[in-house]
Amino acid sequence: MRIDVSLLPALAAAFMLVFARIGAMVMLLPGLGETNIPVRIKLAIALLLTLIILPLHRAAYHIDMQSISSLLVLMVYEIIIGIVLGATARVTLSALQVAGSVIAQQMGLGFVTAVDPTQGQQGLLIGNFLTLLGITLLFATDSHHLVIAALNDSYTIFSPGEVMPSGDVAALATRAFAAAFKIGMQLSAPFLVFGLVFNIGLGVLARLMPQMQVYFVGVPLAILFGFLIFALVLTALMGTFLDYFIGVMHELIPLK
Structure with missing residues (x-):
């Protein structure tokens, strides 16, 4: 009995290329690419997704085992695609940080910071809370499955070995950043209105009653009313x- 193992080098190369795309994406995904998640867990998730995706798209890879340079180019190409997909999902989450920053400023809590557990750096407390809540809701509603679907369909948009459409990638990045800032401001719109009305009211009160210490009255009231509005909205x-997140993910999934 003779076993043909000549296909193993090409299969191993295809596995590494798929792993490069998926691994780069997993390292940036919301909820999976956080700094407090152990690297072994990230690698295990990337390996599991690679074993699932590889049989579906193995035929899309045309590998020349005689040329190391072409393999390296393919590897860089796959890493860039993974970074684009992961960064797009990550940027959507930054809308909550934008909203949290504006809300905290309007409530008078712009100086209250804490370590953001998702990034391992200082962030405003309201923004940290919204980010954690957003990640929790993504998993609770199974919206993270859309990210996996976008990864699978990325082989339709970015076929292995083809020239990368740099213009489309740049347009995607521009739209993602612009939409994140826009949604962040829209989410904080009630607090912008509240801050405007409340500060105008304090200004009028200060003119009517100059002897009153408006600051010491206004700050507790801003925090109180701010939290009431926060609970309502x-x-x-x-x-x-x-x-918004689901809409962004559907943009990455081509129509069948």
């Missing part, structure tokens, strides 16, 4: 964010 705020 939190459900609608996170629902809007989920719709």
Whole structure:
């Protein structure tokens, strides 16, 4: 009995190329690419996804085992695609940080910072809370499955070995950053209105009663009313964010 193992080198090369795309994406994904997640867990998830995706798209890779340079070019290409996909999902989450920063400023809590557990750096407390809540909702509603679907369909948009459409990638990045800032400002719109009305009211009060210490009265009231508004709009705020995230992921999934 004779076993043909000549296909193993090409199969191993295809596995590494798929792993490069998936690994680069997993390292940036919300909820999976956080700094407090052990690297072994990230690698295990990337390997598991590679074993699932590889049989589906093995035929898309045309590998020349005689040329190391072509393999290296393919590897860089796959890493860049993974970074683009992962960064797009990551940028959507930054909308919550933008909204949290504006909300904290309007509530008078712009100086209250804490370590962001998702990034391992200082961030405003409201923004950290919204980010954690957003990640929790993504997994609770199974919206992270859309990211895996986008990864699978990325082989339709970015076929292995083809010239990368740099213009489309740049347009995608521009739209992602612009949409994240836009949604962040829209999520914080009730607090912008509240801050404007409240500060105008304090200004009028200061003119009517100059002897009153407006600052010591205004700051506690801003925090109190700010938290009341926050409790009232939190459900609608996170629902809007989920719709935005799902819309971004559907843009990465080509129509069948």
